[in-house]
Amino acid sequence: MGIMNLGYVILEMKEPSKWSKFAQDVLGFGEAESYGENGTKYLRMDNAPFRYMIRKGTEDRFLAGGYEISSKNDFEKQIELFKRSCIDVYLGSKAEADFRAVEAFASVKDPSGNTVEIFYGRASGKSFLPGHGISKFVTGLMGLGHMVLPAPETEKTISFYEDIMGFGVSDDLTLPAFAPEMPEQRIYFMHSDNPRHHTLGLYNFPNPTGVIHLMAEMTSMDEVGHCLDRVKAAGLHIFASLGRHANDEMVSFYFFAPGGIGFEVGYDGKQIDNWDSYEPTKSVIGDIWGHEYDFPVVG
Numbered sequence: 001m002g003i004m005n006l007g008y009v010i011l012e013m014k015e016p017s018k019w020s021k022f023a024q025d026v027l028g029f030g031e032a033e034s035y036g037e038n039g040t041k042y043l044r045m046d047n048a049p050f051r052y053m054i055r056k057g058t059e060d061r062f063l064a065g066g067y068e069i070s071s072k073n074d075f076e077k078q079i080e081l082f083k084r085s086c087i088d089v090y091l092g093s094k095a096e097a098d099f100r101a102v103e104a105f106a107s108v109k110d111p112s113g114n115t116v117e118i119f120y121g122r123a124s125g126k127s128f129l130p131g132h133g134i135s136k137f138v139t140g141l142m143g144l145g146h147m148v149l150p151a152p153e154t155e156k157t158i159s160f161y162e163d164i165m166g167f168g169v170s171d172d173l174t175l176p177a178f179a180p181e182m183p184e185q186r187i188y189f190m191h192s193d194n195p196r197h198h199t200l201g202l203y204n205f206p207n208p209t210g211v212i213h214l215m216a217e218m219t220s221m222d223e224v225g226h227c228l229d230r231v232k233a234a235g236l237h238i239f240a241s242l243g244r245h246a247n248d249e250m251v252s253f254y255f256f257a258p259g260g261i262g263f264e265v266g267y268d269g270k271q272i273d274n275w276d277s278y279e280p281t282k283s284v285i286g287d288i289w290g291h292e293y294d295f296p297v298v299g
């Protein structure tokens with residue numbers, strides 16, 4: 001499998017400095033040095049040069065996830081695969097690659113319209129310790145965490161990630177519809193070439209921010225609890241109380257970060273040592289306990 005992990009995320013914010021302040025004050029991320037893009041804030045979680053790139057723009061939204069590929073050879077093979085599947089590939093310029101602190105990157109759209117970047121040759125960063133006494137985030141070769149993206153074109157999007165990008169299925173979750181007249185909810189969880197139970201989830205509904213949620217993982221319940229206190233103190237809306245997921249067994253809570261970006265903070269996520277002997281699951285229950293949802297009523 002060519003895709004190693006989710007290496008970076010790009011957001012667009014009207015006020016990147018506000019998102020950076022939130023990430024430092026609430027999550028314990030750090031601000032990185034600039035890699036040259038005007039107005040962009042770069043945020044760190046670990047020794048990688050950065051994990052979040054917050055661009056200045058006219059909207060608050062998710063722009064792209066960047067997947068790490070181990071070598072130039074595999075990177076070129078992945079581009080070939082896109083081209084053979086008649087997918088338009090944008091090859092990043094040298095300057096754009098420098099902005100991402102990588103050797104090279106390319107971007108495509110998945111069938112639901114999400115922007116997907118692939119890259120190789122990431123520069124090494126200085127050592128980094130998170131704020132608020134957090135020992136470390138669960139990152140490294142497992143990437144920055146996971147994300148769930150809107151995928152209204154569900155079947156085509158699943159096929160794109162499985163057949164063209166080489167993701168493997170971890171769990172196919174079906175949940176009851178929000179209302180009787182609506183279709184069931186489905187979240188299709190996939191892994192890349194690392195032990196994290198899922199690096200990507202696809203949800204069968206659209207979302208105006210371009211992302212359902214992003215997840216950062218800590219190494220203790222206390223660190224998650226302290227973060228929950230900071231989220232409350234910051235007055236951010238918690239849309240799922242503390243709970244444990246059934247599929248990856250993660251204990252977590254969810255809230256809206258600035259710009260309305262769904263964010264999950266958790267710990268104890270399941271890791272699979274050998275994907276070859278893993279049997280993908282089909283679930284109808286999202287949680288073992290907790291995760292009581294509280295979505296603000298719109299309109």
Ligand SMILES: [Fe+2]
Nearest residue numbers: 146213215264
């Ligand atoms: Fe999640």
